[in-house]
Amino acid sequence: MDFKDLVQKRRSIRKFTDEPLTPEEVQIILRAALMSPTSKSTRAWHFYVVDDKDMLEKLSQCKSAGAEFVKGAPLAVAVCIDTDATDVWVEDASIAAVTMQYQAADLGLGSCWAQIRLRGQADGTPADDLLRDMLGYPDEQTCVCIIAFGHPAIERKPQDEEKLKWENVHIVS
Ligand SMILES: Cc1cc2nc3c(=O)[nH]c(=O)nc-3n(C[C@H](O)[C@H](O)[C@H](O)COP(=O)(O)O)c2cc1C
Structure with a gap:
């Protein structure tokens, strides 16, 4: 499929079968992230790759709503970034995330973004704090x-x- 069709076909998928990703698929997705552009080529991101069911369930509970689908996925990648290393960390992390999404779509896989920045529990606890512990x-x-x-x-x-x-x-003009 060429890229023109891929961008049309990619949709957020929140329901997954039990079939795991192959190690090759995981590697190809992470490779895409590591090839994504960053400001001044800082490459300050860090990717936390999770396939353990219990950990996926914990991740899905890091914010009060909107991440439930993570527990039903065979794989999740938490996209983190060193905020001391670059002032445009939101952009750099986001570009890596979406690059993985398009790579996944190209492999025939589904994906969905769960927002973490500025999100958290109803009591105000940031999701980021909970994830740092996990x-x-x-x-x-x-x-x-x-x-x-x-x-x-x-x-x-x-x-x-x-x-x-x-x-x-x-x-x-
Ligand atoms: C910055 C951003 C944050 C998002 N956060 C969530 C989220 O927390 N939970 C969720 O289920 N979907 C989330 N999404 C997915 C959007 O809901 C989805 O991209 C949008 O509805 C358009 O649908 P599509 O991706 O199928 O084109 C997010 C997407 C983006 C780009």
Whole structure:
């Protein structure tokens, strides 16, 4: 499939079969992340790769809502980044995350982003603090998002060409 079709086909998938990813698939996804562009080539991200069921369930509970699907995934990658190393850490981490999503789609896999930055428990506890305890990353790192991956258990329609917001594109002359 060429990239033009891939960008149309990729949709967020939150339901996965029990089939695990192969080690090769995991490696290809992480390779894509490590090849993603970063400001000044800082490459300050860190990827925490989780396939343990109990840990996936814990991750899914790190915020009050919106990460439930992580527990049903065979794999999740917490995208963390050293915020001392770059001032544009949100961008660098996000680009790595979405690069993994497109790579997964190219492998026929589904994925979904769970927002971590600025999210947390109802009592105000940041999801990042809970994840730091669970995953053991150091204080200078922060988690921007968790991406869950797996074989899709549902089919989703490709992006509707008719609904593209071309009105948001402004040709400046
Ligand atoms: C920055 C960002 C944060 C998101 N956070 C969540 C989230 O916490 N939980 C979730 O289920 N989906 C999350 N998503 C997925 C979006 O809901 C999804 O991309 C959007 O509904 C469009 O659907 P599509 O990806 O199928 O095109 C997030 C996506 C982005 C880009």
